Amino acid sequence: MYKMVEQYIKRSGKNKTEIAKEVGVSASSFYEKLNGKSEINLPLAKKIKRALGAVEPLEVLFDASGGNQGGAA
Numbered sequence: 294m295y296k297m298v299e300q301y302i303k304r305s306g307k308n309k310t311e312i313a314k315e316v317g318v319s320a321s322s323f324y325e326k327l328n329g330k331s332e333i334n335l336p337l338a339k340k341i342k343r344a345l346g347a348v349e350p351l352e353v354l355f356d357a358s359g360g361n362q363g364g365a366a
Contacts, residue, residue, distance in 0.1 A: 301345040305316050316340040329357065339356040 302309060313323035316337060325331040333341070338351050347354050 294357055295327060295355050296317065297347075297356065298327065298341065300346070301347050301354075305345055307344075312341070312344050317346045 302312060305312070308313075309323055309327070310320040310337060313320045317340065318325070318326070318337065322331065326333045328338070335351075338355055341347075342351060342354055
C-alpha cells in the first residue's frame with residue numbers, strides 16, 4: 294500500500310519482521326499497517342522513517358495513493 298516505504302524496506306537489507314521489532318510493534322501488526330488494514334499513527338510513522346533512514350517527508354513516504362515522488366526511485 295505504501296509503495297515508497299516498501300522500496301525503502303527492500304533497500305534497507307532488513308525484512309519486515311526486523312523493522313517491526315526495531316519500531317516496537319509485532320510483525321503481524323506491522324504487516325496490517327503496511328497493508329492499510331490498520332492505521333499508522335504519527336509516532337510510529339516517525340519511528341519507521343528513522344528505522345529505514347528515509348529522507349522524504351512523512352506525507353510523501355506514507356502516500357497511500359501509490360505515487361512515486363521524491364528521491365527514493
